[in-house]
Each structure stands twice: as structure tokens, then as C-alpha cells.
Amino acid sequence: METKIQFSEFIKDFKTTLHELFHEENDINQLSLERGLPADVLNKIMSKKPLSVAIPLEYGGRGGHVKECLEILSAASYESLSLSLTFGINIALFLEPVAKYAEESVKPDIFNRFLKNQNMGGLMITEPDYGSDALNMKTFSQENDHGYSIKGSKHWQGLTGMADYWLIAARNKTNNGDLSRDVDFYIADNSKPKQHVIVEEIYDNPGLYMIPYGLNTLDLEIPKNQRLIPETTGIKMMLDILHRSRLQFPGMATGFIKRMLDEATQHCKNRIVGAGNLLALDQVQFQLARIQSAFTISSAMCLRSTKISGVEHNVATNGLEANSMKTVVTDLMHESAQILTQVSGANGYRVSHIGGRGIMDSRPFQIFEGSNEMLYSQISDMITRSMKKKKMSNLLEFLKSLDLTAEACEYFKKDLNFNIASNFPQRKLVDLGRIIARIVSVGYVLELQDKGFRKDLIDNCITMVQQEISGLFSVFHFDNSVKVIEDYSSNSSWSEFV
Numbered sequence: 001m002e003t004k005i006q007f008s009e010f011i012k013d014f015k016t017t018l019h020e021l022f023h024e025e026n027d028i029n030q031l032s033l034e035r036g037l038p039a040d041v042l043n044k045i046m047s048k049k050p051l052s053v054a055i056p057l058e059y060g061g062r063g064g065h066v067k068e069c070l071e072i073l074s075a076a077s078y079e080s081l082s083l084s085l086t087f088g089i090n091i092a093l094f095l096e097p098v099a100k101y102a103e104e105s106v107k108p109d110i111f112n113r114f115l116k117n118q119n120m121g122g123l124m125i126t127e128p129d130y131g132s133d134a135l136n137m138k139t140f141s142q143e144n145d146h147g148y149s150i151k152g153s154k155h156w157q158g159l160t161g162m163a164d165y166w167l168i169a170a171r172n173k174t175n176n177g178d179l180s181r182d183v184d185f186y187i188a189d190n191s192k193p194k195q196h197v198i199v200e201e202i203y204d205n206p207g208l209y210m211i212p213y214g215l216n217t218l219d220l221e222i223p224k225n226q227r228l229i230p231e232t233t234g235i236k237m238m239l240d241i242l243h244r245s246r247l248q249f250p251g252m253a254t255g256f257i258k259r260m261l262d263e264a265t266q267h268c269k270n271r272i273v274g275a276g277n278l279l280a281l282d283q284v285q286f287q288l289a290r291i292q293s294a295f296t297i298s299s300a301m302c303l304r305s306t307k308i309s310g311v312e313h314n315v316a317t318n319g320l321e322a323n324s325m326k327t328v329v330t331d332l333m334h335e336s337a338q339i340l341t342q343v344s345g346a347n348g349y350r351v352s353h354i355g356g357r358g359i360m361d362s363r364p365f366q367i368f369e370g371s372n373e374m375l376y377s378q379i380s381d382m383i384t385r386s387m388k389k390k391k392m393s394n395l396l397e398f399l400k401s402l403d404l405t406a407e408a409c410e411y412f413k414k415d416l417n418f419n420i421a422s423n424f425p426q427r428k429l430v431d432l433g434r435i436i437a438r439i440v441s442v443g444y445v446l447e448l449q450d451k452g453f454r455k456d457l458i459d460n461c462i463t464m465v466q467q468e469i470s471g472l473f474s475v476f477h478f479d480n481s482v483k484v485i486e487d488y489s490s491n492s493s494w495s496e497f498v
Contacts, residue, residue: 007062011071014048018079021045028079029352036162037083037210046118050076050087054095059111064099066306070251074302077255081361082210084252086120089158092245094121094167100311101228101237102187110165110187121165123241124154124197124216132374134169135235139218140179141170141186147223148186153216156368160214161199164190167228168218169238183234185241187226194221207360236316243322246369247309250301253329256362257298260336261291263354264343278343287339293464294332296457300444301325303451320382320404323375324437330365330372337362376433377426383436384420393419399439408442411466415473431476438465438472 021041022028031037037045053068055061062068069091077084098110098121113119130136139152150170157166166188172180188195201215230237265288268278278284305325309315315322337358341348348355366372383398392398396416399405409416416439424432442465449458 007068007071010062011068011075014050014072015075015078017045017048018075018083022079029354029357032080032082032209032357033351035209036212043118045083049115051090051095051114051120054091054099055111055114056099059107060115061111064096064311066248066310070248070254070302070305073248073251074255074258077252078259079255080210081252081256081358082208084255085158085208086211088245088248088252089122090114090120092248093123093241094163094165096244096311097123097167097185097228097241098187100240101185101230103225103227103229105225106187113164117164119164120159120162121167122157122159122163123167123169124157124218125169125238126154126156128153128155128215132370134238135181135183137169137171137183138179139168139170140173141184141222142173143224147221148227150186150188150218150220150222152218154218155215156203156213157216158208158211158213160212160216161202162212166190166197168220183238185228185234185237186220186222187228188220188222189226196220205364207357207363231314236314239316239319240314242369243315243318244309244311246322246326247305247315247318249326249365250298250305250329252365253333254295254298254302256333256358257291257295257336259354260340260358261288261295264288264291264340267340267344284343287343289460290464291336291339292457293461294336296448296453296461297332297441297445297465298329299453300448301329301441303448304444320379321440323370323379323433324440326369327366327372327375327379327433328437328441330362333362333365334359373430376431376437377429379433379436380424380429383432384424387420395420399436404443405436405439406443407446408439411442411462412439412469415469425481427480428476431472435469435472435476438469441465 021044022031026038026041031041050072052061053072054064057063073084073088073091076087095114098107102110110119110121114121125134125137127137127139130138137152139150139154141148141150150168152170154168168186168188169183170186171183174180188197190196198217198219199214200217203213203215205211205213228237265279268284268288271278273281279288304321308318308321337355340355341353341359344353344355347353350356351360387393387395387398390398390401392401395418396409396413399409399416442462445458445461449455
């Protein structure tokens, strides 16, 4: 029935269930201190079939509409960022890739088990010796008469020891022992003995307590029909999967940031300092306006994502947007948690407080699926290479020529009107990437404004971003080539000079 009712009723019922489970039947602040969710709580959540939003209609799901996926993620993250990430892993890193790339013969059973048996799935790419350097992974596959043998080691997979299915990335081993430059993906059914992933260790992650992470050993036999079929190459399929995931981060971010905003506003209204409340203080107004700006940007990103991130689109070449969304919105998530913790005073510095917990839970979002510094650098590289190709040197002129930034860059003309040098040190690429990603984000905000989103939130948001970008440009233009002094011990103890 959950897959047949109107989505407005579906999401309302889901939100009510979460509120009852986390605030009436249990205390979310205490549940969040435990490793994993209690089975009865998880079963009640999954009985509402939240993952049906990512399953095609022909297999009994709700159709894989991006809007519904993002609203489920947002509803979950308002209550628990860990729960939302659990859904995000299942949706973007397993169900959507299976819907798009798996052979038809394997889809019915997989989707049926998700709908009826509350199964879950995850993605394995990262290896102990090859983190972001995925193309050099050593996990390999070899074709045989029955399918594929897969051997290797993977770690930091969300849902380690918990997922029923895994999408596993591997490189084909040729007859001479070399590993292919391309990447293949295989579906492993953890319930089958020959496809069972061995968990060597569960990690002691300091945040996201509900999600198990760990080290996994692979020695698997996978049937031939459980290999994903790329449209062109495996690398482009991997980019399509990862970019789609990054484009859907705003779903997880929006609910979380809204919760930070609501908690901070409520606390500042009720906290009396002297003759008035905290909300009467100018600095507090500024801090809460920062969270409100983050909420507006994240909402705008959700609108954009519904247009471009569905499985009917191939987003392998959407690196600029995927990287911009992921980096900016995860920075905003962490900053929002920091602000809530700050205005909450000593009480905020408790693991049982949603602000203090939110700092640790949001921090890894800036690291996984590509660290933000790396992605900012990639953004700059995309822009500078494209400028060279078009033989353009002025940043303002170039950004005015891009649909994504043409309207937004009008708000930053003075800062953007300069010529880009031919070679940048990496730290400058990161600085420039931060700037460009935020200009792209303002483009999304302006699109949201055109749809009728309230004008005062839009105006405040643009002012906040203008101030931030002004500061970022000061950093960018400042000449700093300082290097770390490795052997710094000699003549560096203050006590010798007393």
C-alpha cells in the first residue's frame, strides 16, 4: 500500500513515524550514542518502505522520482543524519545503479527483497591503500565458466556487515596478470555463501554511530548476469554513479540544516541574557542568518537536482555541478552544526546534544566521496582547462559565457574581473574552486527565486554569499607560498629563551 498512496500522504506518514519512534517511544539523543539502530526501531522505519522511492514502478516501487528520493532523505536527516545517510547509500549507491545498469534478469528478485524483506545494499570502491585513487584499485575480477572470481580488500564502506547486497568495483585481470585500466561493477548477494563478504574489522568511527564501517575481504564467485552493463566504459559508469550521488547530497543536507536552524532559533528565543534573549544580539542574528542562507542554498540545489540527476540522465560529464553541490552543501552542513553548538553554550558540547553530535556526524561528509579540497581543485582545473581551450583569460568573461554562472556572476563582477594565470599552485586551485562552486550555487538560488521561493530569504542568502566570496578572493590573491618545516625541533622550544 505504501507504494500506491499519494506521495504527500506517504511522506507525512513517514515523518510521523520517525517523530514517534525518536521522540515518543525512544530518545533519539540516546539512540544516537549506540552503535547501530535497535532492530525493532529499524524494522518499524523500514516497514514504511522508504526505499521504495528509488525502485521502478514495474518492480513495485514508487518510480525512482528524484523529488521523492530527496524528500525522504531530507525527512530522515531532520531527525537523524545517520539514518539519512543510510538511505542515501541505498538509493544513490545501490538501487539507482541497479535500476540503470543491471541485467533485467536480476532486478525482480533484488527489488522484491528490498520491498518485502527490508534488504539493504551498499557500494565498495575504496581500498586500504587506494582511497581517492580509485583507478589504481587492486581488487580484481577474472572471468571463468560460471561467472567471475573477485579477490581483494575494501574498507570504509557504509553498512559494513549490515548490507544484504554490495556493488563491488574491480579491475579485470588479463591473461598476462596485468589489471585493466577500466573498472567493472558486480552485484554480490551476501546471503549466498560464495558471494559472502568477510568482515575483518568494524571501525570505531567517532560520528555517524548508527552506521557500521569497517574492513572487508573479498573472495567471491559472482554469476555472469550480476555484472553491471555500462553504456560505454566502466569508468564513465563509475562517474555517472558517483556524480549522481553527489548531486543528491542536498537531500540529506536540507533536512539537517533545517533542524540546525530550528534548534538554534528556538534556543536563542528562549535563552534570556540580561534584559533580552540571545536573538536580540546582533552577532547571534548574523550567525543564525548564516544557517538560514545555508538552508536556502541547499533548497535551491534540491530543485536543480530534481531536473538533472534522475537515472534517465547520464551525469558522467556533470563534474562541475556534482563537485560544486557536494563541496558547498557539506561545508554548509558542518558550519551550521558549529553555529548551533556555539550559540547553545556548554550544553551544545555534549554528544547527546544534536549540535555537538551534528559536528561529528556532518564532518565526514566533507571527506567521503572525494575530499572537498580535492573536488575544489578539480573544479578549478575544469574551468582553467576550458578557458585555455576557448582561448579566454578573463574569469568574468568566461563565467558569463557559461549557462550555469552567467546570471550569478553579475553579483560578483568587481571581484571576478581579472585574468587567470597559466599555472597555479594547488592551494590556489582549491581557493579558486571554493569561489566558483559558490557562484554556481548562487545560480541555483536565482533559479529558485524564479520559481517563487520567498524573496527575503533569497536576498539575505545572496548578501551572505557576496560577503563570503569577498573574503575568499582576499585569500586567493594573497601571496602565500609557505611550506611546512619538517625538521622544526631545533631552536624552537620557548622555554630555552626564558
